[in-house]
Amino acid sequence: MNCPHCNKTIVTPSGYRESKILIIRDEPYKTEYSDYKRPRFQPHSTPKSILRDEMFRLGVDFNRVRFANLWKHIPNKKEECFQEMKKSLFSETRGKKAILLAGADVVKFFTGYNVSEISGLQVESNKLSASIIFASVDSTTAMSRGMGEIRFSIENFVKKLIEEDVL
Numbered sequence: 723m724n725c726p727h728c729n730k731t732i733v734t735p736s737g738y739r740e741s742k743i744l745i746i747r748d749e750p751y752k753t754e755y756s757d758y759k760r761p762r763f764q765p766h767s768t769p770k771s772i773l774r775d776e777m778f779r780l781g782v783d784f785n786r787v788r789f790a791n792l793w794k795h796i797p798n799k800k801e802e803c804f805q806e807m808k809k810s811l812f813s814e815t816r817g818k819k820a821i822l823l824a825g826a827d828v829v830k831f832f833t834g835y836n837v838s839e840i841s842g843l844q845v846e847s848n849k850l851s852a853s854i855i856f857a858s859v860d861s862t863t864a865m866s867r868g869m870g871e872i873r874f875s876i877e878n879f880v881k882k883l884i885e886e887d888v889l
């Protein structure tokens with residue numbers, strides 16, 4: 723599928739549609755595009771697989787989670803593109819009880835804060851009705867800076883999900 727405004731390839735939200743839990747990253751990772759060709763002998767982790775493995779370690783089945791990006795395609799400067807993505811993202815957030823904002827842009831957009839100031843913490847957003855919202859660095863940081871930051875955020879997020887019986 724392509725963007726009606728700029729014709730870039732679009733990545734739509736994935737995972738369990740009825741989930742009460744939504745994870746939002748900034749933009750699609752290369753492996754999420756339908757035309758991505760995985761190198762034959764180079765298995766590697768992706769931002770999604772890092773989230774999946776960490777949540778699995780804490781007993782959360784990733785198949786029960788909904789997954790979206792703030793941008794549906796590579797970010798650009800077109801206002802029409804962003805407006806449309808915002809609209810479709812807001813419809814994804816509707817009815818969700820718990821949302822993990824995982825990335826600098828998505829944290830800034832929903833909370834106004836820099837992710838480096840609030841990663842790992844429960845936050846508030848007047849743009850979201852979910853009762854549990856956590857901010858986190860993007861899981862790509864695990865690839866460059868190690869697992870610590872993302873692991874801390876996910877542990878806090880999942881702890882809250884268990885506490886509030888959202889799972």
Ligand SMILES: [Zn+2]
Pocket residue numbers: 725726727728729730795800803
């Ligand atoms: Zn576009």
